Amino acid sequence: MQPPRLQVCWNDSEDEFPLPAVARDIYGPFGFPPPPPDRPYIAANFAQSLDGRVAFADLPGQAGGDRIAQSEADQWLAAMFRAHQDALLLGAGTLRAESGPDGRGYEYGQLPEPWRSYRREVLKLAPLQVIIATRTGVIPSDHRLFASRETKVWIATSASGARRLRSGTHPGAEVFVPNSGDAVEPKALAAWARQLGVRRLLCEAGPELYSQLFGAGLVDEEFRTIAMQVIGQAPSGAPARPTAYGALSFLPETAPWHRIISLHAARPYHLFLRLRRAERPRAG
Numbered sequence: 165m166q167p168p169r170l171q172v173c174w175n176d177s178e179d180e181f182p183l184p185a186v187a188r189d190i191y192g193p194f195g196f197p198p199p200p201p202d203r204p205y206i207a208a209n210f211a212q213s214l215d216g217r218v219a220f221a222d223l224p225g226q227a228g229g230d231r232i233a234q235s236e237a238d239q240w241l242a243a244m245f246r247a248h249q250d251a252l253l254l255g256a257g258t259l260r261a262e263s264g265p266d267g268r269g270y271e272y273g274q275l276p277e278p279w280r281s282y283r284r285e286v287l288k289l290a291p292l293q294v295i296i297a298t299r300t301g302v303i304p305s306d307h308r309l310f311a312s313r314e315t316k317v318w319i320a321t322s323a324s325g326a327r328r329l330r331s332g333t334h335p336g337a338e339v340f341v342p343n344s345g346d347a348v349e350p351k352a353l354a355a356w357a358r359q360l361g362v363r364r365l366l367c368e369a370g371p372e373l374y375s376q377l378f379g380a381g382l383v384d385e386e387f388r389t390i391a392m393q394v395i396g397q398a399p400s401g402a403p404a405r406p407t408a409y410g411a412l413s414f415l416p417e418t419a420p421w422h423r424i425i426s427l428h429a430a431r432p433y434h435l436f437l438r439l440r441r442a443e444r445p446r447a448g
Contacts, residue, residue, distance in 0.1 A: 168237035170436070173427040177438070181248060184282055191244070191428065196364060197384075203354035204365035206253075206382050208374055209245055210408050211238055211389040215396065218371060219261065222402035228262035229368075237430040238389045242368075245387055246272075246292060247279040250362040255369035256298035259307055269307045272368070273315030291315060295357060295365075296337075297348050297373055301325030303334065310334050318360070320353050322346045350380040375410030378420075385425065385440040392433045421445060 170190045180195025188194075199205035211233035212218045219227045230239075246252060252272055264270050273292045275283060283289050293316045294309060301321050309317055317337040319329060324346055329339050343352035354377075357365055367374055367383070377383050398405045414420065422439035429435055 166240075168240050168430055170237060171429045171431065173429055174424060175426040175428075177425055182286060183244075184278060187244060191241075192426070194244075194248070196248070199358075199363045203351075203358045203382065204250070204362045205384050206354065206365045206367060206377065207245070207249075207385045207387060208367040208369075208377075208383050208408075209242060209387040209389075210374070211235075211391060212408060213391055213393050213395045215394045216407045217395050217405045218408050219406055220395065220398075221261075221405055222398035225263060228258075230262075232393075232395070233389050233391055233434070235389065235391065235430065235434050237434060237436070241387070241389075241436060243276055243279045245366060247275055247283045248287070248289075249292060249364045249366040250289070251293040251295050251357060251360070251365050253295045253297065253357075253365055253367045253369055253373075255373040256296055256300070256303045257370045257372060258368065259296065259303060259309070261370065264308075269304070269309065271308050271312055271315065273309070273312060273317075293318065293360075293362070295320055295353075295362075297321070297353060297369065298325055299347050301328035303329070305334055310336055312336070320348055320356065322348060350376050350382055354382050371406040371408055371410040374408060375412050378409060379412050381441075383441065385438065386422070388437040388439060390435040390437065392435075 167186050167190055172192050175192035177193045178195030179193035183194055196205055210218055211229040213232055220231055221227050259269055262269060273294045291314055295318045297320045299322050319337050319339045320342050323341055326339050326341050342356040343349040421442050421444050423442040425440050426438040
């Protein structure tokens, strides 16, 4: 995968990883703080339109984030971000929405070169694991993730979801119920992932799961692609075109703030923000 033409506008990242020279030249330093003791360090990656929407949820087959970004730079950066994680977190809705050209989805755990070799030979990391969170257990059994021999797939679900999954066919995947009840509780999910040995977790789930993690205070930072397009609302009666934060609502004194870690541009149509959860700034 050829590197994109990126302009570094700001980069205040930790300098932790020995990025390939070509990547460092166009991106700059890259690193993460240590994870908390009881859960992974959780980052999230989203593409959004200029009006803040993250999916054409009303258009079957076109609801994936790639329809918002439409950017080779976004794909290159997504592969770089994934290369440094222990696991990738997806929601079952993402698997259904991103059906791919043949209807069998994408092999999220497989990295393109040179990131695949860099992860294995330089970072000495095991293959990227994929965790799928689903309350209902409704996951397409023919998704290509389940045919991969290289990607370890976990399905975190509720008790009722586990019963449904056991009656289906998801070869190679292990089903786990992180908590009692009929939902996948975000803090229990994060604690369970840490027990698996996951120190860094990248969330690429849709707004429903992501907003639950964010609302529970579990999202440490965000990678955000901003495409310079306005997609507006869905037609009346159609599924809404969501923002990343779903139905979350805050007051002025409780609204979360973020600090800019880096800002890159792929002119003329895309900005790439890296944001880290921060304390409320003091006036002035």
